[in-house]
Amino acid sequence: MSETVLKVEGVTKVYTLGKRNVHALSNLNLQVKKGEFVAIMGPSGSGKTTLLNILGCIDKPTSGKVILDNVGVADLPEAELYKIRRNKIGFVFQSFNLLPYLNARENVELPMENNGKSKNERQSKAKELLAMVGLSGREEHRPQRLSAGEQQRVAIARALANDPAIILADEPTGNLDNKNKQEIVKLLANLNLTQGTTIILVTHDGQVASRTERILFLSDGKITREKNGLHLANKLMCPNCGNKLPTTEAKCPNCGSISNIKEPSNSLFEEEVAED
Numbered sequence: 506m507s508e509t510v511l512k513v514e515g516v517t518k519v520y521t522l523g524k525r526n527v528h529a530l531s532n533l534n535l536q537v538k539k540g541e542f543v544a545i546m547g548p549s550g551s552g553k554t555t556l557l558n559i560l561g562c563i564d565k566p567t568s569g570k571v572i573l574d575n576v577g578v579a580d581l582p583e584a585e586l587y588k589i590r591r592n593k594i595g596f597v598f599q600s601f602n603l604l605p606y607l608n609a610r611e612n613v614e615l616p617m618e619n620n621g622k623s624k625n626e627r628q629s630k631a632k633e634l635l636a637m638v639g640l641s642g643r644e645e646h647r648p649q650r651l652s653a654g655e656q657q658r659v660a661i662a663r664a665l666a667n668d669p670a671i672i673l674a675d676e677p678t679g680n681l682d683n684k685n686k687q688e689i690v691k692l693l694a695n696l697n698l699t700q701g702t703t704i705i706l707v708t709h710d711g712q713v714a715s716r717t718e719r720i721l722f723l724s725d726g727k728i729t730r731e732k733n734g735l736h737l738a739n740k741l742m743c744p745n746c747g748n749k750l751p752t753t754e755a756k757c758p759n760c761g762s763i764s765n766i767k768e769p770s771n772s773l774f775e776e777e778v779a780e781d
């Protein structure tokens with residue numbers, strides 16, 4: 506069995522607006538395994554961003570437990586949450602959120618400041634990550650000299666800078682045209698498959714959601730149903746014993762048989778998942 510990287514138990518979030526209470530999340534439960542690629546869909550106002558902010562330790566739940574990489578984070582003081590955000594979580598936003606006066610490499614290096622690595626190590630890690638997202642040769646370009654799709658690639662490289670336990674992406678393709686949308690989703694699927702990166706992404710787009718391996722539907726602050734996505738077909742199943750293999754390993758830990766790691770299929774977006 507794969508290890509659980511994220512466990513959410515009975516999480517409730519109530520915002521107070523004047524005299525009115527807004528129940529953004531209601532007794533929500535969720536488990537995500539290491540190496541999973543999960544989408545969260547749901548109508549506007551259903552609590553998707555609230556959930557992602559709580560998972561990302563940007564916000565705290567009103568009640569309930571959040572266990573990230575075996576650490577209970579719901580009650581931690583801000584100084585501890587800051588360290589967890591920096592070391593365990595990679596954020597990707599709809600609007601990229603790159604610093605305009607820094608080039609691509611410097612944007613990727615930024616979260617690595619004070620992580621104990623030398624300047625040289627930080628630079629070479631940033632270059633390595635930019636190469637991984639297909640941006641070799643663009644390291645010195647500032648965001649305004651990069652296309653929207655390229656800017657989101659830089660943001661994904663930045664999210665990976667401190668080898669996080671989990672990537673949280675809120676509408677990562679929301680500001681992209683169709684071609685860039687497909688490329689970014691393929692990049693995320695590839696990272697998940699080849700690096701074993703655990704990814705949770707929020708999207709309104711059924712095509713994007715269908716490319717993950719598990720789609721959760723949120724309604725009124727609760728997960729009301731879930732569905733398998735197409736990416737599941739890219740995951741290795743041991744041909745011998747049927748066990749789902751960790752993506753970074755070619756040898757089945759269950760029966761020892763050897764397999765090849767698959768590339769995600771190119772037949773993207775065959776199936777669209779409708780929102781509730």
Ligand SMILES: Nc1ncnc2c1ncn2[C@@H]1O[C@H](COP(=O)(O)OP(=O)(O)OP(=O)(O)O)[C@@H](O)[C@H]1O
Nearest residue numbers: 520521522527529548549550551552553554555556
């Ligand atoms: N800081 C806040 N103060 C008060 N109410 C809030 C706050 N943030 C969110 N809400 C409310 O909580 C509910 C859930 O909001 P949330 O932003 O999580 O929805 P969402 O599913 O991300 O929506 P969208 O698809 O439009 O991004 C909404 O009713 C929203 O108005």
Ligand SMILES: [Mg+2]
Nearest residue numbers: 553554555675
């Ligand atoms: Mg939102």
